Amino acid sequence: MSINRSIRGALMPATFAVFAAMSASAAADTLTIGLSAEPTSADPHYHNLGPNNALAKHIFSALIEQDAQQLLAPGLAETWEPLDDTTWEIGLREGVSFSNGDPFTARDVVYTVCRIPTVPDAPSPFTLYTNAIAGMEIVDDHTIRITTDGPAPLLPNHLSTFTIISASASGAEDEVAFDAEGCSGLGDTPESQAFTDPDFAIGTGPYVLSSFVRGDRIVLERNPDYWGEEGAWEEIVLRPITNPGARVAALLAGDVDMIENPPTQDIERIESSGFKVSSGLSNRVIYIALDQGEAPTPGISGDANPLQDAKVREALAKAINREAIRDRIMLGYSEPAGELLPPPMFGTNADREAIPFDEAAARELLAEAGYEDGFQITLGTPNDRYINDGQIAQAVAQMWSRIGVQTDVDAKTFSAFISDRNGFAFSAFLAGWGAGTGEMSSPLGALVATRNPDAGLGGTNFARHSNSQMDDLLIEALQTVDEEAREALLQEASRVVMDSYGIIPIHYELTTWAMRDDLDYEARADQYTLAYEVVPAN
């Protein structure tokens, strides 16, 4: 008996008592979740995207897992130790088998790392996380040594981002050998499409794929041989319902047991209808980037670029009333930000508070910089990507206008916004960044490091901010294996950027889930919905 059917039964009051008894037993059977975005593929290495990664974690496992706060925890690897600055020894878990019965060995790990660069047409490949690997040596079936070209302190974080697939089930030969130039023994590497077939999606995860119907549902069944703690549900149904209103309606009607990302303005209604909301700080910061690259800059009239002046940036930062945005627009579901990653994540300064709102100081700073009469600026923003993004941009425009900086808002759909932003069409834009690795080098390296594509730095620094002091600190941190020393360097680098107002953080998003009140889900910083971690409430 599915939960859906038993809820419909409840429409008849006479059967209510029966229903209550049934639902308690039915609860252990099937869990249906309304997803806000559909995974683009069942191939775990095709697209480094939240929904895909979350689905992959049900069917496959990673060497190293991230807990709800993105701290590293043992997965298929039980130990990982640096032998020296460029060598890591990984001890694999013994007695783990794939869902087809094959044992999990070091060969599967090597095969997976080798396969990642071969995925055809991957829109966002995981090579970002395997590039640092220069050599892999199979010591025995359950021990691997990984060598890197330079010090790679983030290797454990990187190993936690992708999941391991079965070498044998994917058609590899008996001997798989790693070579940075091209591995041997891979056989024909699988196409991404193949993973939609339950017979092909062979993993070591808590669930196995039962069916994948694009646009409709993904059905998962419990893996009886899972190495970790058994999931609470016999069957999991993931239904993509991308329209937020429809998703809420599906929850209220009992069609689904839980939904991702209920709109903030509907949470009150959901709670008053007897459902539960779980929320937690995410690793995503919403920020405003100010073009410091050239003068003149496209969104500001005149030959000068006032944004190159740190005083103007400070004024704009202080003119934003972050508490008002949290209370009125996010309805409480955000946390005002003073850095690019929320504490207590790795590399954050715990004593750093959100940038205070001070209209008078902002006016004074503008006057000191020679802009008593303000200037005109256009603020670009996506209007369908981040929670209430368009509304936040309008509120910021309101606050900037009040200190004399006349602000227009150019709100666009995300794809159009991205192409404009990447063409440097904005003097100021609002966007978000989620730190996949869960530590400070991710936002610093992507958003504020001086643009240097060869070094993989500043890839999303479309404000062309550049601060050599920060660059030096960051690069040193990226080569420091010692955890404590690295954290200190990252903290300092973050402080340097924030003190010069190189980028203006607004808030950290809170990720929310809404569910039946007899369920529990611990909010995750990486925003993944992991159905196997949903448990019946006590």
Next chain:
Amino acid sequence: MSDQTLPAQKPRGAESPLRRIIAEFFESRTAAVGLVIFALVAFVALFAPWISPQNPYDLSQLDIMDGTLPPGSESFTIGTYWLGTDVQGRDMLSAIMYGLRMSLIVAGTATLLALAIGIATGTAAAYFGGWVDTLIMRIVDMQLSFPAILIALILLAILGKGVDKVIIALVIVQWAYYARTVRGNALVERQRDYISAAQCLSLGHGRVMFRHLLPNCMPPLIVVATVQIAQAIALEATLSFLGVGVPVTEPSLGLLIANGYSYLLSGRYWISFFPGIALLITIVAINLVGDQLRDVLNPRLRK
């Protein structure tokens, strides 16, 4: 309508055609009510900057601390928010006045421009005939075979956002209706003796077309234009609702409705509801006027 172009109708009665039309128009009480309502709407739209409590397009006058207040709430600055506020703290009453203004300006301008283009092409097609007629009418056919909203969406995807872009899109979508109407009428009129007479006098093409032919094609055009202006308002609202129309900081009625749409489930109905009512009233009023005009101007229905 000048007398010289309507020689055949002159002996019909002593009163002028305009007076007869006005008199017949007001025979319908609903049409009269429609006209009065439309006049009110137009007045509000025209004088919005002077009569609205707040300028909702001036961001520095807004305060998000006043956001999503229900109708009747008090504010510190402008008195009472009679229709509540949206999430940015815009007074909905002022926003609706400005939204109406924006909607009417966009739709009105677009209709006039489309009318001009439609008249020129339609008259030319009918008057010259031959390949000119074929060319223009095939373009018209092609365009009318696509839904208006589809064409407008494609155009705005290419042109980008902005009030001017919306007007261009509406003109391109609507000119074909006028062209077809004008051509149909002009084809009939062209066979009449007064056109042959004018041509015998060796009058220029332009003069025959616009001084003699066109004025006699006007009545059906006026009817089509009143229907189309209501259509244009609705289309502009749809485009803005879909987020491809006017800028977010200068909302028209459609954008106001879109802004409130996501708040409907949470019970903050006023953000969408009141602009929706304003849009409804405007379109109904224009349609009432248009219907009566059609009846009055249609010679077959004439008593």
